[in-house]
Amino acid sequence: QDDEGPNVESQKQEYRDNRPQNPLAARQKNLLEVRQSLPIWSQAANIRNALLENHVLILAGETGSGKSTQVPQFLHTSAWCTGRIAVTQPRRVAAVSLARRVAEEMGTPLGKSPQALVGYNVRFDDNVGKNNKVKFLTEGMLLQEMLRDPALVEYSCVVVDEVHERSVNVDLLLGFLRGLVTGTSEAAKKRKGKPLKVVVMSATADTEKLKDFFSEGFGEPRAEDNIPAVNDTTSLNKDDASVEKPQVPSASSSGKISTCFVEGRMYPVQTEYLSEPTRDFSEAALLQIFQIHRKEPMPGDVLVFLTGGDVITNLQQAIEDMIPNVITRDSGLPKLLVLPLYAALSQAQQQAIFSPAPPNTRKVILATNIAETSITVPGVRFVIDSGKAKIKQFRNRLGLDSLLVKDISKSSAIQRQGRAGREAAGKCIRLYTKPNFEALEKDAVPEILRCDLSSAVLTMKARGVQDVMSFPLLTRPSREAMERALLLLLQLDALNPEDGNISDLGRKIARLPLTPAHGRTIVAAADPEMGCLLPVIDIVACFNSENIFVEIKDQDANDEAREARNKLSRRQGDHLTLLSAVQAYASERTDRKQWAKQHLISHRSMQNVMDVRKQLRAQCQQAKLITKEELAAADDDLDTVSESTGNNILKCFLRGFPANVARLVPDGSYRTIQGHMAVAIHPSSVLYSRKLEAILYNEFVYTNRTYARSVSAIQMNWLEEVYAAPT
Ligand code: ADP
8 A cells, every 4th residue: 555645653653762862853853843734745645646546747836835845755655666766956056955955854864875865966066875765956967867868767756846947958858758658759668667757846837738748648638637626726826815725635637647736825915016117126125125124023034036146246235234224223123134045055055044043133035036936935924026037048140048137927926926925924025016017928938939949959869859840848949949959059060961860979069068069169179189178178167157257346456456367367368368267276275265365256156166177077088088097187287378279279169159259340340250240348358348350259148238258359260270170
């Protein structure tokens, strides 16, 4: 019998036995009580049964109802679950934080220790042990695993979390999983009859599309099943959140696919709007934070939704500057503790989010849309919503992705608002007007319709999908978008021009956890003719980390520091400047932190760069781009990069970024070679305002105009040389 739910009685007994002397056991007991109070707890038996009888479970439930942390624990003792459980997340922070939490709840160490039942694997950070039963990983990492194990043989179950975010990777994953779970794909044969179960979890109630998608895979007619009482979850979609409701789970099952809804608790959330639109939402947020702190009763933490790390850091500074003026001894106001929450967060900062505020202190969490559904921050009673988020957007005419600050969708705004009403009645302040809210798009456009598809297409090709046009996708991108991606991959020599299948070079690129452009750059650098793999890895590592250069503000930069920083600049441009910074940092053996400070370099970002560099070196060795001996011989002694090595490095980037080249035209502006678009050199570049024959750049940014960021000078005559050369 497989439906007795989590083994609560024996766990309780264990705590009773251990209680008197063992603080750890007390902690476990406390954790169990918290778990039992989660809305999903009462559904444990239903969920286990649904998967006993079906291949696919579609589980919708409000954020914070306990899906991500509890479902793996409900399943791992099921009789059918002899292999591992993978739980995928769109974001690395969430994967790591959830793994840590679940390990703690299960009372086991995390990661590589032989006792550890829980591990995680995110890009550039693999913490998985042999005996892990539950593995949290990003969608991208599971796709990477499918290169070596396309049938996911080591797994009994894949839990796909946060599907409502509709990242490209999740769409691809669903396509591959559909083939495996229905036994219709080529790879499925490799499972030799071992069943794979799939749980698809979403914070929105819109599950019809998912159900149809899997039904189609099973060759069933479109779902016309009786799904009872879907409206139970529509409280998510009401403007002003509703009162606390009884939990009315509803489920339906077809023998293959089962759906289940978990009702979360929702308290009323009073919502306020600005009467006039604001141009500066940081300042508006600052005002509201202190307003709340002065007027609203404790307890009740504040969660502010902002766009990115830079905005968050600035606002944190502004709040901290203002605190001494507002929270004086006479004011009698509680203290304020400001905590940032965004992608590049250290482990300690992550944990601070979950700890209750110290006595007589209100927490203010400044977050990106990570806190929308991915990470549930406890204690929040007040939400301030900027109405904006940074999203990836494909620029058709530029042929490139760029990160843009955009309006969020209505459903995101409602999710954000809901964060205020999880534990008690709350308040949400929208830093926009009511008509602005009404005008928002209903749902966000899936990423697959907005971004460059070259990674996605290469992902498919590398996993044996020949006809990418007919690969099963929840939302089909346009034919032109697919063709554009195929064309770029051809330009990168990742596909054979004769049959369009993946080339050997393409396979190498696909194994690297990088965009095809960066992958191609690395492969080019490994060519003995170029011989610049290690320096190129250093630069690519910078592009895959947070900015290493601290923004220079007048007050905090003394002349000495500016000069030290200027010494790192290279006249060829930003690529080699990054390289010189990494090399100087790496060669510093006494006090890197101090060195970073003296050079206005972010020590934290640099540590991250060093991490990424280490991982990339190891991956290049695995991909046979460099030998173990060569790697061992690499030292961090500082030697200057010769002119010709510098040129070779830039030629390698040129090889990976054929679309990112612009030349100076007679009116003094730069125009892209492909597409003839105007671009300007970004003010952060060492080449800012310089006039050069031609430039190569890593990315576009948009503010009021089109900027090329991370720019280097190139010579036009290199183009022919680079693109004509054989691979
Ligand atoms: P859902 O997936 O339905 O959004 P979760 O399982 O992520 O819900 O969260 C359930 C509860 O566990 C939430 O109250 C959340 O705050 C808590 N939680 C999740 N991760 C951590 C963590 N790393 N530390 C402490 N609490 C956590």
